[in-house]
Amino acid sequence: MSEPNFISNSPIAIIGLGLMGGSLGLALRDHCRSLLGCDIDPVALDAAHQLNTFSKLSSDPARILPEAEVVILATPIDVILDLLKRLPEIHLGSPIVLDLGSTKTDVVQAMENLPSRFDPLGGHPMCGKEVTGIENAEMDLFQGAAFAFTPLERTSEAARSVAEQLAIRIGAHPLWIDPKTHDKWSAATSHLPYLVASALAGSTPAEAKPLASSGLRSTTRVASTPASIMLHVLATNQENILDQLDKFKHLLDHFEGLLSAGDYDALRTALDESAQKRRELTASEEDE
Numbered sequence: 001m002s003e004p005n006f007i008s009n010s011p012i013a014i015i016g017l018g019l020m021g022g023s024l025g026l027a028l029r030d031h032c033r034s035l036l037g038c039d040i041d042p043v044a045l046d047a048a049h050q051l052n053t054f055s056k057l058s059s060d061p062a063r064i065l066p067e068a069e070v071v072i073l074a075t076p077i078d079v080i081l082d083l084l085k086r087l088p089e090i091h092l093g094s095p096i097v098l099d100l101g102s103t104k105t106d107v108v109q110a111m112e113n114l115p116s117r118f119d120p121l122g123g124h125p126m127c128g129k130e131v132t133g134i135e136n137a138e139m140d141l142f143q144g145a146a147f148a149f150t151p152l153e154r155t156s157e158a159a160r161s162v163a164e165q166l167a168i169r170i171g172a173h174p175l176w177i178d179p180k181t182h183d184k185w186s187a188a189t190s191h192l193p194y195l196v197a198s199a200l201a202g203s204t205p206a207e208a209k210p211l212a213s214s215g216l217r218s219t220t221r222v223a224s225t226p227a228s229i230m231l232h233v234l235a236t237n238q239e240n241i242l243d244q245l246d247k248f249k250h251l252l253d254h255f256e257g258l259l260s261a262g263d264y265d266a267l268r269t270a271l272d273e274s275a276q277k278r279r280e281l282t283a284s285e286e287d288e
Contacts, residue, residue, distance in 0.1 A: 006158075007165045009033055013068035014054075015061055015083060017044045019129060020100050021074030022137030025053040027170035029139075036064040047134045065091045070162060073099040077107070077232040084110040087118070096159045098123045098166075102186065103236040104150045104179035111152055119159045122150035122179055124186070125172060130224040143171035150179040187240035192248060194230055195241070197223040 012032045014021045017039040025048070028035055037054035038061050039045055045057050058064050061083070065071060071091065073080045080101050087097065097120040101107050104122045111120035127145035129136060147167040151160060167174040177185075201220040204212070234241060258267040 006162050007032055007070075007169055010069040011036060011055075011067050012070045012072065013038065013061075013064055014072045014074055015039075015065075016073065016075035016079070016100075017041075017048045017134050018074065019132050019134070019136050019141075020125065021072075022048065022051070022053075022134030023139065023141035024072065024074060024100070024170065026051065026137055026139035027142055028166075029053045031169055034067070036068055038064055044134050051134070051137075061086075062090045065095075066093065068095055069093075070096045070098065070166075073097070073101070076229055077101045077103060077236055080107055081110050084114065088115050091118075094118065096120075096162055098159075098163065100125060102190065102233045104148075104182045106236045108150055108152055108179045112154075116154070119154075119156050120152060121155040121159050121163060122152075122182075123163065124148040124150075124182065126175075126190075127172075130222050132226060132229065140171065142167075145172045146175045147172035148175045148177050148182055150177060150182055183237050184240050187237055187244045191230075191233060191237055191241045192244040194222050194225060195234075195245065196248065197221065 007028075008031060010032055011034040012028065013036040014025055015038045017025070017037050021037070021039070022044075025035060025037060034055040035053060037045075037048050037057045038059065039048070040059050042059065045059060048054055048057055056064055056067075065087075068091070071087070073083055075083065080099050084097075084099075084107070094117040097111065097114065097118050099107055099111075100123055102124060104124060108122045111118075111122065114120055125142050125145055125147045127141055129141075147163075147170075149160075149163050149167075164174045197220045200216075201223040204216065204220075255267065255270060258264075258270060
């Protein structure tokens with residue numbers, strides 16, 4: 001078991017200084033022995049330097065990773081998978097390895113291939129924004145959010161303890177879950193909403209812009225997320241997303257059928273049921 005102040009006493013490396021990595025750096029600033037940052041984008045590195053958050057910055061993981069006792073991969077999914085292949089050549093020690101990717105099954109499988117000296121576990125903070133980049137980073141981004149952790153069988157109690165310390169330190173609450181369940185649930189709560197928002201934005205006629213107000217903005221907000229990021233998320237959770245799409249289309253067809261038939265009593269009941277479901281899904285523990 002790691003000591004209770006492991007985070008405070010450890011050098012931590014964050015690879016990927018976008019919205020998530022930058023926000024994590026801000027949240028951990030002054031709370032660890034040293035904070036190391038890496039990104040191949042010189043603009044991101046310059047922005048990170050301006051934030052005065054990191055003890056050391058580099059575009060080359062090999063220049064900073066060997067110093068880290070905790071390595072956090074905060075890049076897009078495809079880059080995380082590539083980094084996991086390269087990690088044994090870059091870090092010759094025995095670090096804890098955590099990722100922040102939006103899908104977990106493929107990542108955890110890749111972590112299984114790391115040499116036994118590594119102590120890996122998957123992670124996914126359930127927060128974010130539709131905009132990217134370290135310039136949009138917020139110290140309080142993780143406050144009150146669930147931080148999903150998907151351990152491997154080989155994940156040590158020490159790594160689990162560090163993960164919990166990390167989540168609590170940044171204001172999140174740990175949620176332990178297996179990767180397949182995580183991906184199934186995320187398909188419904190995150191990945192399908194992105195596709196639905198994109199479809200709604202794409203199907204809204206341009207001439208309706210004068211009436212595009214808060215309702216359209218709120219329901220299509222996540223459609224602004226760059227497709228370059230979401231494509232790898234969709235590809236690594238394809239089966240679950242297709243299953244959720246099928247369920248969504250079935251319910252939408254049901255609404256269409258009731259509206260076409262003019263069965264407004266049944267439509268009202270169906271809509272009230274969905275409203276109640278939303279209240280149940282979004283209620284906090286304090287509300288229950």
